[in-house]
Amino acid sequence: MNLSTWTWLLVGLTFSAYLAIAIWSRAVSTGAFYVAEKSIHPVMNGMATAADWMSAGSFISMASLISFMGRDGSMYLMGWTGGYVLLALCLAPYLRKYGKYTVPHFIGDRYDSKAARLIALICTVFISFTYVAGQMRGVGLVFSRFLNVPINTGVLIGMLIVFFTAALGGMKGTTYTQVVQYCVLIAAYMIPAIFISVLLTGNPIPQLGYGSSINAAGAEQLHNPALQGRYLLDVLDGLHHDLGFAAYTSGLRPRLDLFCIVLALMVGTAGLPHVIVRFFTVRRVSDARSSAGWALVFIAILYTTAPAVAAFARTNFLLTIHGQSYAEAPQWFHNWEATGLVRFTDHNGDGIMQYADNVEQSEIAIDRDILVLANPEIAGLPNWVIALVTAGGLAAALSTAAGLLLVISAAVAHDLVKGIVKPDLSETSELLLARASTAVAVVIAGLFGIYPPGFVAQVVAFAFGLAAASLFPVLLCGVFSRRVNTAGAMTGMLAGLLFTSGYIIYFKYIDPAANGPEHWWFGISPEGIGTVGMLLNFACLLLVSKLTPPPAPRIRALVDDLRSPGEQTRLTLTAERRAMENRR
Amino acid sequence: MARPNDSYWRTNLGYILTLLLIWFGVSFGGGILAVDTLDRWQVAGFGLGFWVANQGSILVFCLLIGIYSLLMKRLDRRHAARTADGDPRQ
Numbered sequence: 195m196n197l198s199t200w201t202w203l204l205v206g207l208t209f210s211a212y213l214a215i216a217i218w219s220r221a222v223s224t225g226a227f228y229v230a231e232k233s234i235h236p237v238m239n240g241m242a243t244a245a246d247w248m249s250a251g252s253f254i255s256m257a258s259l260i261s262f263m264g265r266d267g268s269m270y271l272m273g274w275t276g277g278y279v280l281l282a283l284c285l286a287p288y289l290r291k292y293g294k295y296t297v298p299h300f301i302g303d304r305y306d307s308k309a310a311r312l313i314a315l316i317c318t319v320f321i322s323f324t325y326v327a328g329q330m331r332g333v334g335l336v337f338s339r340f341l342n343v344p345i346n347t348g349v350l351i352g353m354l355i356v357f358f359t360a361a362l363g364g365m366k367g368t369t370y371t372q373v374v375q376y377c378v379l380i381a382a383y384m385i386p387a388i389f390i391s392v393l394l395t396g397n398p399i400p401q402l403g404y405g406s407s408i409n410a411a412g413a414e415q416l417h418n419p420a421l422q423g424r425y426l427l428d429v430l431d432g433l434h435h436d437l438g439f440a441a442y443t444s445g446l447r448p449r450l451d452l453f454c455i456v457l458a459l460m461v462g463t464a465g466l467p468h469v470i471v472r473f474f475t476v477r478r479v480s481d482a483r484s485s486a487g488w489a490l491v492f493i494a495i496l497y498t499t500a501p502a503v504a505a506f507a508r509t510n511f512l513l514t515i516h517g518q519s520y521a522e523a524p525q526w527f528h529n530w531e532a533t534g535l536v537r538f539t540d541h542n543g544d545g546i547m548q549y550a551d552n553v554e555q556s557e558i559a560i561d562r563d564i565l566v567l568a569n570p571e572i573a574g575l576p577n578w579v580i581a582l583v584t585a586g587g588l589a590a591a592l593s594t595a596a597g598l599l600l601v602i603s604a605a606v607a608h609d610l611v612k613g614i615v616k617p618d619l620s621e622t623s624e625l626l627l628a629r630a631s632t633a634v635a636v637v638i639a640g641l642f643g644i645y646p647p648g649f650v651a652q653v654v655a656f657a658f659g660l661a662a663a664s665l666f667p668v669l670l671c672g673v674f675s676r677r678v679n680t681a682g683a684m685t686g687m688l689a690g691l692l693f694t695s696g697y698i699i700y701f702k703y704i705d706p707a708a709n710g711p712e713h714w715w716f717g718i719s720p721e722g723i724g725t726v727g728m729l730l731n732f733a734c735l736l737l738v739s740k741l742t743p744p745p746a747p748r749i750r751a752l753v754d755d756l757r758s759p760g761e762q763t764r765l766t767l768t769a770e771r772r773a774m775e776n777r778r
Numbered sequence: 779m780a781r782p783n784d785s786y787w788r789t790n791l792g793y794i795l796t797l798l799l800i801w802f803g804v805s806f807g808g809g810i811l812a813v814d815t816l817d818r819w820q821v822a823g824f825g826l827g828f829w830v831a832n833q834g835s836i837l838v839f840c841l842l843i844g845i846y847s848l849l850m851k852r853l854d855r856r857h858a859a860r861t862a863d864g865d866p867r868q
Binding site: 265275283443445449452480483484487490494758 | 786825835840846847854
């Protein structure tokens, strides 16, 4: 079978599975729609969280970025996994114990203020929309490259699938779909990685393969018999040396900037509403802890493979393209040239492709996002593997998009309308409203995908910085301090939010020319500034709280409740009793 | 002022602080600040620092959550047993 048949087959099969699950597991109550009736098994929730968390960025772009950044790329690897430790130890169990449906709801109750809830809600919606834009764009790109569909049609198909999973299935349907999507995406990531690892080093475990030496078959694949028996990473460092680059295994970024970026990504992860809310869906408090562990294990399978994929792709690319004649360029090079994402400009007219660090001098321009998608072609793998990568990329983007849209719809229906504007809303109307707001959010997300707001990767950095600077400190202190109060939370959130978005907007949009280490404060890049915003938030939160009266005894009792063992807080118990009486 | 569940919470805080120290040491210490020093040791084809930054830290993160989850299960069990015995210290 040819590539396009395989691709349509696999994409069609997986999409029908997602639709079938959405219809089979429709949500019929707000409890099912927001938190899947709190009935999800921790391992299953771990898988769903992994799919929810690993976006088009993790699947498509991350390994490519690492292969261009060398060791500095580890900032993504550590930054996007370390947050789960914070989640499991400091947030997930307590928020699960509180038992409400959304992050703004917890903040509103803990700080006893509708205004605080509103600010949290704005942060939530803003973070989720910036994030979802990138996902829809990713869907469109994958469709256009592998299925020869215009980007906009691709985005429309993606919108349709996401709408069905999120609006019909709610959290319940989305969870089951995400479990399937995790299986698809991890298979799609691992199979080519294993193939390439075996091909180059003979080691079937890619995580270890890139630390192994190149074997005879690998040396042949790379057209250089002299490479046999040498460590792959040493070969790569050597290639970099010959090209005049810094060694692949060395880092260039200043320590402080690296430190800030990693911390911002970690804390941002722990503060992302669509990740936190996944831990509301398990049955017990202890499940929230173990579930975070499972999620990280499932994520780690991909994240420990990514640096291997990056190193393989880099080696393959440098040895099969650089210094070769354009007339003999491999077929994959021409396939990608057609998309405009790979370009060859023969500066010196010798017909040889010369790669260089400097964009002006390099004769090969390669888009930093495509290596994972192109990797199976580069290694000459069978068509079904390439088709599987397509299905995997779509699964990664769609699962994240669905999770984000649920958060947006819950924020609008549950926090804005039910919580603030019209508290006497009936459950049926709230459910209808939640579905309707999912539909509206899907349309807006689709528009972002068709008319992308600037460069997508930049926007995602924005989402993490804001989550770190606005939500994380108030959530953490809400549990670990009995003293923080409304005034502190409001000042903290606003200070973190305004400072971080101000810094990013200035360097990315107002004066992009000044976006360089010499103008950054203390050399901290916009990607890492969320760390400073977070510290500012903590400082305001603690200081203002100290200067103003402590929270009401009722709130302090709530915090004590959150910290004690047991499954429910007294407050949730009273609220549930009241709800039951109302129903009678 | 003695609050209920004080010992439970204090033990929990102890666990959290210890594990977070390891978390910080491995990622920010081993993976960023001391990465070049660690690179002096070679493990198979990896420099140790490079490996910690790429994969080692992630494995440690997984272990930390696993350990915390088990420690808290044990603490919950002990606490439940103590409360059932009617121990006033809780």
